[in-house]
Amino acid sequence: MSFYRKDQVRDYHRSTVRAALDGLDALSQPAAARVVEAWSVMWSSSEFSTLNDIPVSPSVPYSLIAHTNDVVRIGRSLAAAGAGLVSGTFDPELLIEILLVHDIDKMLLFAPKDRGVFPSDLSGKMAHGVVAGLVLNDLGFRDDVISIVTTHATDAPFHVSSIYGLITYYADMAAIDLVLLRCGGTPFYRR
Numbered sequence: 001m002s003f004y005r006k007d008q009v010r011d012y013h014r015s016t017v018r019a020a021l022d023g024l025d026a027l028s029q030p031a032a033a034r035v036v037e038a039w040s041v042m043w044s045s046s047e048f049s050t051l052n053d054i055p056v057s058p059s060v061p062y063s064l065i066a067h068t069n070d071v072v073r074i075g076r077s078l079a080a081a082g083a084g085l086v087s088g089t090f091d092p093e094l095l096i097e098i099l100l101v102h103d104i105d106k107m108l109l110f111a112p113k114d115r116g117v118f119p120s121d122l123s124g125k126m127a128h129g130v131v132a133g134l135v136l137n138d139l140g141f142r143d144d145v146i147s148i149v150t151t152h153a154t155d156a157p158f159h160v161s162s163i164y165g166l167i168t169y170y171a172d173m174a175a176i177d178l179v180l181l182r183c184g185g186t187p188f189y190r191r
Ligand SMILES: [Fe+2]
Pocket: 102, 103, 128, 152, 153
């Protein structure tokens, strides 16, 4: 059994993803290509025909692409604003890679059905972040990207001790909570 397929990716997937994602221009060409491929593998393996139809959550009317771009923007701002508090070297490209791919397996964990979107069968078999980790490992992403993406979820058994993981977490929470507040949902902040 394979949780995803790489042989269904077409140039159409790559060009659509490339045009939709913000922040790719801040990455080296190989890193940007890896991010585009990871998104394209997930999308082409999913049941969604249109990228913008994939929501950040089945119950939230906000796209995964828009959420990812929010997380990239907020994460980069957070890193810049907190730069004086960071000890040691900081790799801004590593952070952007993580932010860009942190939620890619949502494309497989949700599925369109009866004019709505619902959790897929796979969502009952694999925790959020795990299938993303498989794809990222397959495509040659760095270990730091893989470990943070596989443990970034609010209900993950632990979070990695890493400045990149911490920034990803707070950028993700701020981005999703602002959307939840706007559309009448209960933000994680209040749970
Ligand atoms: Fe997530």
